[in-house]
Structure formats: structure tokens, C-alpha cells
Amino acid sequence: MKTKILMVVAALLFLGGCGYKDIDRRFFVVSIGVDKSDDKENMYDITLKLAVPSSETKTASTESRMMTESAETISEAVRIIKSKVEKELDFSHTKIIIFGENVVEDDLTNILDWFYRRRDIQAISWTAVGSPTALSVLQAKPSGERTPSNSLFISFGNVGTETPYVTSVYKFDFRRKQAERGIDPFLPIIKTEEEAFSINKTSVISNMKQALVLSEEETKYFNMLRNRASKFDIKVEKEGKPYFLFSTDKIRASFDLKSEKSNRPVISFDVQLSGIVEEAFETLDEAKANEYEKAVKMEVEEQINSLLKKLQKEEVDPLGFGLRYRATETGKESNKIEKWDEMYPDVQFKVNITVDMNNVGIIHDQEGHPE
CATH class of the missing domain: 3.30.300.210 (Nutrient germinant receptor protein C, domain 3)
Known part of the structure; x- marks a missing residue:
């Protein structure tokens, strides 16, 4: 019996040093936006939409923070954003990745590489094009939205509205079509309309650039x-x-x-x-x-x-x-x-x-x- 108790205590000591952080010490990144930067020294404007965890268990929190940073690479932008927040960024709840119109007009290969390599960003995250920019889509706050970006999650997840205009594309599916020969990938286009948005057009990608808009x-x-x-x-x-x-x-x-x-x-x-x-x-x-x-x-x-x-x-x-x-x-x-x-x-x-x-x-x- 004493041996078992010692083993449990030893296991708890190891857990204390594994880098795990409590939920109240994290910001959950629910959506990511990528736009071309107007700054000549930087390539991209990276926007993270952060959900702030609520202490109330019965009600969902609509509180969120938007963090945008310009950098030459996505990794660099994320690291700079980390220096401006007091909590750890958690990407395990990232459900949608949005690219601005000016991004899909150029080669997407290098941009997507970061998202494919990140193990903490789920493969079932949705991908889309933001019109006119990814930032404008993430800034939209549709009425009745219970949690940050939840309106987009419901639209693409086919758990809310049923419409033939919405084209849902997972990150893993886009990656598969990118690597496969004989089929071209495509992305839905999210257009902002004041505080809301519409999803009824599709961007067809060829040679990792936008070739056609349906x-x-x-x-x-x-x-x-x-x-x-x-x-x-x-x-x-x-x-x-x-x-x-x-x-x-x-x-x-x-x-x-x-x-x-x-x-x-x-x-x-x-x-x-x-x-x-x-x-x-x-x-x-x-x-x-x-x-x-x-x-x-x-x-x-x-x-x-x-x-x-x-x-x-x-x-x-x-x-x-x-x-x-x-x-x-x-x-x-x-x-x-x-x-x-x-x-x-x-x-x-x-x-x-x-x-x-x-x-x-x-x-x-x-x-x-x-x-």
C-alpha cells in the first residue's frame, strides 16, 4: 500500500513540471486571419481572435480579444502577440482559418505550411477566404452570437442553416486536394456585410493561386x-x-x-x-x-x-x-x-x-x- 502511495506522489511531482497551465491562465485562439501587409518591411498581417474563458459554467462567454501583428512570417507574428498578452495562447480550439482576398491571389504554399506543421491546430479546422479581408470577417459580430466566431462554426458545420450556397472545406481536405493530382482545391468566400456576413461564393484554386470565383x-x-x-x-x-x-x-x-x-x-x-x-x-x-x-x-x-x-x-x-x-x-x-x-x-x-x-x-x- 505504501508503495502505491509513493508512486502516486511521484507522478504528481512530475505533472507539476510538465508545463501544463490551468484554464484560467490561457487564451483560446478560436479563429485566425491572414492578410497581406501594407507595411513594405513585413509580408503578413496575422490576426488572432481570442476567446476569454468564463468563470460561469451555465452561460457561455461572448467576451473576446482581437490581436493583430505584422511580420515577415506567421511564426514571428504569433511570438510577438504572445509578448503582448498575459496568458498562454492555446490553439487546440482553432476552428477556422481565413485568408484575405489579396493573399489567395498569390502563392499559398508557404503560408499554409505553418498551419500544416502545427500539431495543436486540428486538421478539422475550416478554411475560407475573407472578403475584402480576413480581419473584416473576424471583426464582424452578428447579433445573437453566443461565443466568439460561433456563427461561422455553425454555418460551416451544417448544424444550423441548410443551404446549397455554403461550401465547407476542412484543412485536411484542402491539403489532400493540394497534394493530389487530378483535382483542384477550392475555398468558400465569406463576405462581410456591416455587422454580419454572407457565404455564397466559391474560390477555385489552381497552382495554389485563385484562378476563378464562382x-x-x-x-x-x-x-x-x-x-x-x-x-x-x-x-x-x-x-x-x-x-x-x-x-x-x-x-x-x-x-x-x-x-x-x-x-x-x-x-x-x-x-x-x-x-x-x-x-x-x-x-x-x-x-x-x-x-x-x-x-x-x-x-x-x-x-x-x-x-x-x-x-x-x-x-x-x-x-x-x-x-x-x-x-x-x-x-x-x-x-x-x-x-x-x-x-x-x-x-x-x-x-x-x-x-x-x-x-x-x-x-x-x-x-x-x-x-
């Missing part, structure tokens, strides 16, 4: 093709005016890559949609459901074809067509990559849309007649 509508269909959206609204027009709005409850998308006899590759996209008419600007007839399904089919087919051709024109491949080619073709990897780079500009796209309209959403009066 608009709101393009981002929506991009997430459809990635199978990252189920709740989807499709506006159908008639003679240039709104006709009806089709709301989906289920979406499935897949593609095949084949070569024709002319050796020209063909990418066939199959998209299956099911849902109801959520809003109509004219009186609809249930007997014309097939006609309405064709109208939805034509609208979706046009939007997808436009998006795919735009990606092809800009020579970016965020959907991983080249990755599929590598996986299905035989031969040396270097030869396959070179061959795909030559073939991609000549790829032909075929889009097949299947629409299942459960009902047209007609409201009947008490006598059973459409209103």
Missing part, C-alpha cells in the same frame, strides 16, 4: 454536382418572367468518363432530382406535371452545362475529372497526367437530368376546385 448561382450548382446539397430551389422562367419555383428534397449526382471512337473523352453527368413546387406565379395544372418536369430539366441542364464549360475554359478541375481518369486508365502516372492535361480542353459534356415532381402544390378550396 458566382452565387454557380456555387449552388457546383455543390449539387458534389452531392453536398439536398435542399435546393430551382427557378423556372416563362417568357423572361418567373413561372414557378421547384424545391428539391433529394438530389443524387454522379458522372462517368468514357472515350469515343474519335478518342475524344466524354463526361456524362447523371443528376436525379425529386421535390415539389414551392411557389407559383401562375395557376398550375396537375395534368401538366410532365410539362413542368421538362421545364425544370431544361433549366438545370442549361445551368450545369454552363458551369462545366466555364471550368473547362479556365482549365480548372475542382470536381476531380482528372482524378477519375487516373484511377481508370493504365500506364505511368506521369504520362496519364500529361495526357489528361492535353485532353481536358477537348472534353465533351453530356448532362442527363431526371426530375420527379411529387406534386405541383395546388391549393384547393372546400369544394375541391383549384384556387
